[in-house]
Amino acid sequence: MSTGARFWDRKYGRREYVYGTEPNRFLVEQVSGRLKPGKEVLTLGAGEGRNAVWLARQGYVVTAVDYSRPALEKLHLLARRQGVEVCSYLSDVMDFELREARWDAVVLLHMHLPPRKRSLLHRRIVKTLCPAGVLFLEALRCDQFGRRSGGPERPELLYSAETLRRDFQDLVICRLLEEDRFIESGEHRGWTSVINLVARK
Numbered sequence: 264m265s266t267g268a269r270f271w272d273r274k275y276g277r278r279e280y281v282y283g284t285e286p287n288r289f290l291v292e293q294v295s296g297r298l299k300p301g302k303e304v305l306t307l308g309a310g311e312g313r314n315a316v317w318l319a320r321q322g323y324v325v326t327a328v329d330y331s332r333p334a335l336e337k338l339h340l341l342a343r344r345q346g347v348e349v350c351s352y353l354s355d356v357m358d359f360e361l362r363e364a365r366w367d368a369v370v371l372l373h374m375h376l377p378p379r380k381r382s383l384l385h386r387r388i389v390k391t392l393c394p395a396g397v398l399f400l401e402a403l404r405c406d407q408f409g410r411r412s413g414g415p416e417r418p419e420l421l422y423s424a425e426t427l428r429r430d431f432q433d434l435v436i437c438r439l440l441e442e443d444r445f446i447e448s449g450e451h452r453g454w455t456s457v458i459n460l461v462a463r464k
């Protein structure tokens with residue numbers, strides 16, 4: 264097991280939901296007008312499932328990938344409680360097969376990989392989207408470094424608009440916005456510098 268997976272296993276190994284059970288606000292605001300219910304959605308780095316379960320409740324067919332077993336156990340508990348099904352894979356996202364033109368939408372929220380892996384994953388996401396498929400991405404951006412409201416300790420793990428424009432140049436960018444958001448999810452509370460992207464193939 265990787266050091267990263269061990270870190271997340273420890274973080275998720277208690278009863279409370281670390282990021283709460285309410286879905287990410289950007290996702291809620293952006294999905295419904297852009298994606299019809301019934302579409303197949305892949306959520307990468309799905310964590311304890313607050314977004315995957317919400318998507319399933321909106322009528323999407325949802326698959327979640329995360330390399331933390333406790334995260335996926337909590338995801339399925341939340342799904343059961345809310346009466347929906349989510350298919351899940353315990354896997355490093357870098358090892359998960361992303362078949363060409365497979366998914367109607369990919370959701371990538373607050374997953375911070377080192378730059379080389381991140382660009383590789385982004386290229387694979389472009390390939391795995393169906394024609395007209397949509398990517399919903401939100402992450403902490405460079406300005407978050409040093410803020411007390413959380414996030415990675417290594418600045419190279421943070422996102423910038425230039426990186427996203429370059430990595431997703433083969434998609435049509437519908438929205439690319441840098442925002443300061445007051446985030447209250449589980450134990451995380453405070454003003455946070457985020458960047459979010461909606462892009463269509």
Ligand SMILES: C[S@@+](CC[C@H](N)C(=O)[O-])C[C@H]1O[C@@H](n2cnc3c(N)ncnc32)[C@H](O)[C@@H]1O
Pocket residue numbers: 267268271282287307308309310311312313314328329330331334354355356357371372373374375
């Ligand atoms: C900050 S959490 C965000 C969770 C979820 N997206 C959310 O918004 O609630 C990052 C998640 O990415 C997962 N993750 C990080 N690197 C990963 C990798 N290489 N493969 C699979 N999962 C990974 C972690 O286990 C963790 O659940």
